[in-house]
Amino acid sequence: MGLLPQQPRVAISAVRTTSMGPLTYDAVIVYDKIYANEGRGYSSSNGTFTCPVSGMYFFTFSIMRTKNPEEAYVCIYKNDIELVCVWVDNEGTREHGAATNSVIIDLEQGDEVSTKLIAGYALYSDRDAHVSITGFLLYANQQ
Numbered sequence: 001m002g003l004l005p006q007q008p009r010v011a012i013s014a015v016r017t018t019s020m021g022p023l024t025y026d027a028v029i030v031y032d033k034i035y036a037n038e039g040r041g042y043s044s045s046n047g048t049f050t051c052p053v054s055g056m057y058f059f060t061f062s063i064m065r066t067k068n069p070e071e072a073y074v075c076i077y078k079n080d081i082e083l084v085c086v087w088v089d090n091e092g093t094r095e096h097g098a099a100t101n102s103v104i105i106d107l108e109q110g111d112e113v114s115t116k117l118i119a120g121y122a123l124y125s126d127r128d129a130h131v132s133i134t135g136f137l138l139y140a141n142q143q
Helices: none
Strands: 011-016 033-038 048-050 055-064 072-078 081-088 098-107 112-117 131-140
Touching: 055 072, 055 081, 055 112, 072 098, 081 098
Parallel strands: none
Antiparallel strands: 011 033, 011 131, 048 112, 055 098, 055 131, 072 081, 072 112
């Protein structure tokens, strides 16, 4: 009986420790504290995950809005095509609000995934890391 081929290992977990926005343009969120970057797909210089292994991936991202009246609106993109978004309104209060969204997507080697803060919105974060992304390979595509 032969050994089963080893599954490639790809995983990222990162947080942003500073607030962002509001901006007059859509901006890629750069996560500055990296907990895991297995497979070296995530670039902390430009905030983009470049797929190292073709396959099915799971991504989840969380955001928090500021206490100010700004709302938070973030989308995740594959090759600059919007996939899913999350929005936190101000609910008429000056309290923080938070939200999370997730997606499972098929990626080819070299595809890029990023999250963007949409123009006119703002994110709140600090050393407690209220803005985060996690992603990992569920299974590699058959060769």
